[in-house]
Every structure is written in structure tokens, then in C-alpha cells.
Amino acid sequence: MSRHSGTEVLRYTAFSADPEGGNPAGVVLDASGLDDAAMLAVAAELGYSESAFLTGRSGPGQAGAREYTVRYFSPKAEVPFCGHATVATALALAERDGPGDLVFRTAAGTVPVTVTQEGAELRATLTSVEPSVLDIAPEDLAEALAALDWPAADLDPALPPRIAFAGARHLVLAAATRERLAGLSYDFARLEALMHRLDLTTLQLVWRQAPDVFHVRNPFPVGGVVEDPATGAAAAAFGAYLRDRSLVPGTAVLTLHQGEDMGRPGTLTVELRADDARVRVSGTGARIDG
CATH class of the missing domain: 3.10.310.10 (Diaminopimelate Epimerase; Chain A, domain 1)
Incomplete structure (x- = not known):
């Protein structure tokens, strides 16, 4: 405290x-x-x-x-x-x-x-508001990639770019390799300007390790932060995106690893239910002394 x-x-x-x-x-x-x-x-x-x-x-x-x-x-x-x-x-x-x-x-x-x-841990599970998934204009995608300095060829074609919402708007971009995701060095001001124009909270940058396991990173220049270490709102939006694109079953439990590249590893669990459009995100936590 x-x-x-x-x-x-x-x-x-x-x-x-x-x-x-x-x-x-x-x-x-x-x-x-x-x-x-x-x-x-x-x-x-x-x-x-x-x-x-x-x-x-x-x-x-x-x-x-x-x-x-x-x-x-x-x-x-x-x-x-x-x-x-x-x-x-x-x-x-x-x-x-x-x-x-x-x-x-x-x-x-x-x-x-x-x-x-x-056991000795508390776990919190939030249920998102009704999610939605939208297309992104080609010129806006090109600007996002330019701000990130990501060649379009480095994207994973199996996970196409979209804007996803589950309480806040996030641009989902999937890297084809773990190395591409790890190499994050972007133009802060340029990306911030685009995000303000598109009303984005973060970018959800992802790499798919397995059908239900992902590594993610979240640039957050509009919040004055270079990168967010673990992003529950983006995790919920990403779950909605995967379901919308039929990339996972209607009922699924997904594991998102975030913060490893920042030295603050965390794990987010995303649950999808076939009978409910909303997305559940859960995780543990800890009090920080001082």
C-alpha cells in the first residue's frame, strides 16, 4: 500500500x-x-x-x-x-x-x-461485454506495419489482421515467427497517431505456438506506455477474433503467454463457450509490497 x-x-x-x-x-x-x-x-x-x-x-x-x-x-x-x-x-x-x-x-x-x-492462490475470472470483430482498411494496415517496421511478408496469413473489441478496440496482427514477435521496436509517435485515429487501445501482436497456445505483446503508446506486460482486455478481444475467424472450436480454453520479452512473464487463460458470445479471461495475481 x-x-x-x-x-x-x-x-x-x-x-x-x-x-x-x-x-x-x-x-x-x-x-x-x-x-x-x-x-x-x-x-x-x-x-x-x-x-x-x-x-x-x-x-x-x-x-x-x-x-x-x-x-x-x-x-x-x-x-x-x-x-x-x-x-x-x-x-x-x-x-x-x-x-x-x-x-x-x-x-x-x-x-x-x-x-x-x-489452494493458496486466488484466481479472478472476468466475463467480457459482447464482443465484435471488424475489418481494417488496407491503408490503415499499411500504416500500422510501417510504424512497427514489420514487412507484410512477416505476417502469418492464417491469422488475418482485424480490429477486435471486447470492451476496448485492439488491432490483431499475427507474426509468422517467434523471432518477428520478439523484435519489437516501433515508431512511438507514428503508431500513437494511427491508434488515436482508429480508436485503438492497444495492438495485439501474436504468434501461434500451438492450436491453443499463443505468445502475445501489446504496444500501448496511447496510454503513454511502450508496452503492456499482460493485457486482459486484448486477450478477451483476441478470443472473440479467433472464434469469429473459426480458428478455434466454439468451446475452447486458450493459453496466452505475455510479458516474457519484457522480463515480466504472465499467463492469461481465455475461455470460449459455444452458448455464450462473451469471452472469459482468468488469471492469478499478487500484492506488490511498498
């Missing part, structure tokens, strides 16, 4: 049980007295890719789930939804109040979250 601008901020990593892995997030469990500028200032001072702020609680909802209004801020701007900060917040609430069912009211929509105890 720490204090930033006089506000009590908890720090958790999501999608890793090791505080040195996964993606760190700030969590403010009582942000009812903070305005937009104050929340942005806390997020900027903390410096993580995103921080979550609980601005209200509506009490027990359907089936006794605890309901909260949650807002998310990067160091540069508010974002409609953030998966890793959702997981971090759910784990913080579970450590305080015990595991169980939660409902987060976000700018992107209603996100149910369930926290379970698995």
Missing part, C-alpha cells in the same frame, strides 16, 4: 502469482471523493499502464454479487475498460472481503467477475 496525492493506493500484479511478473496495476478501493483530474493525477504519478478506481458501490445485486462502479485511467487518459486492472481489483476485494461474485459497472458495460480460492 502507498499514498499518491493523499490517496490510498494498493498495488497488485495481475496474471502472475509472482509480484515481479504479470502486469502491475494501481487499485483505489474508495475513489468516491476523487474527480477526473485527481484520478488521472494518481494514475500518472503511479506510472503503471492502468489503475482502477472504485467510485461507488450499489450493494448486493443479483444472486448476492457485490456491485461496484469502476473507472480506469492510464497515465495519459481514461480508458473504457482494462482487464488486468479488473483482475487486480477483484483480487484486492477478495483479500479484503473474501472470494465470491462481483459485478463491475464500467464505461464499456457490465463486467461480471468471479474470484475463487485455488
Whole structure:
């Protein structure tokens, strides 16, 4: 726990049980007295890719789930939804109040979250809003590849580029090799400008290791961050993309490895259900001391 601008901020990593892995997030469990500028200032001072702020609680909802209004801020701007900060917040609430069912009211929509105890670990599973998958214009794809300095020949033709949404918009680009994915060095300003124009939160760069195992990376210049270490919202969008393209069965469990190239390895589990268009993303987490 720490204090930033006089506000009590908890720090958790999501999608890793090791505080040195996964993606760190700030969590403010009582942000009812903070305005937009104050929340942005806390997020900027903390410096993580995103921080979550609980601005209200509506009490027990359907089936006794605890309901909260949650807002998310990067160091540069508010974002409609953030998966890793959702997981971090759910784990913080579970450590305080015990595991169980939660409902987060976000700018992107209603996100149910369930926290379970698995041995000594807590695991949070979020259920996305209704996803969608869109085409990307050829000229916009060309600009994205130019900003990344990726030749079009380095893309995997089996996973065609698309814009996927499951609470936030992400451009999915698949590398043909692990080496291409590892070689990430991009034009920050150029990619940021394109992402603002297309209303993208991150790029979901992927390499398919096996039918249900992927390695992923997420440039996040619009948030003021070169790369996000573990990205739950993009994982949900990617699950929707794979189903839309019939690249996985209608019911599937996928494993996404992220953060390895940054020295912060994490694991995201993506679940698809044939009877539900929404996508479930789960992971462990850990409190960061200090």
C-alpha cells in the first residue's frame, strides 16, 4: 500500500502469482471523493499502464454479487475498460472481503467477475461485454506495419489482421515467427497517431505456438506506455477474433503467454463457450509490497 496525492493506493500484479511478473496495476478501493483530474493525477504519478478506481458501490445485486462502479485511467487518459486492472481489483476485494461474485459497472458495460480460492492462490475470472470483430482498411494496415517496421511478408496469413473489441478496440496482427514477435521496436509517435485515429487501445501482436497456445505483446503508446506486460482486455478481444475467424472450436480454453520479452512473464487463460458470445479471461495475481 502507498499514498499518491493523499490517496490510498494498493498495488497488485495481475496474471502472475509472482509480484515481479504479470502486469502491475494501481487499485483505489474508495475513489468516491476523487474527480477526473485527481484520478488521472494518481494514475500518472503511479506510472503503471492502468489503475482502477472504485467510485461507488450499489450493494448486493443479483444472486448476492457485490456491485461496484469502476473507472480506469492510464497515465495519459481514461480508458473504457482494462482487464488486468479488473483482475487486480477483484483480487484486492477478495483479500479484503473474501472470494465470491462481483459485478463491475464500467464505461464499456457490465463486467461480471468471479474470484475463487485455488489452494493458496486466488484466481479472478472476468466475463467480457459482447464482443465484435471488424475489418481494417488496407491503408490503415499499411500504416500500422510501417510504424512497427514489420514487412507484410512477416505476417502469418492464417491469422488475418482485424480490429477486435471486447470492451476496448485492439488491432490483431499475427507474426509468422517467434523471432518477428520478439523484435519489437516501433515508431512511438507514428503508431500513437494511427491508434488515436482508429480508436485503438492497444495492438495485439501474436504468434501461434500451438492450436491453443499463443505468445502475445501489446504496444500501448496511447496510454503513454511502450508496452503492456499482460493485457486482459486484448486477450478477451483476441478470443472473440479467433472464434469469429473459426480458428478455434466454439468451446475452447486458450493459453496466452505475455510479458516474457519484457522480463515480466504472465499467463492469461481465455475461455470460449459455444452458448455464450462473451469471452472469459482468468488469471492469478499478487500484492506488490511498498
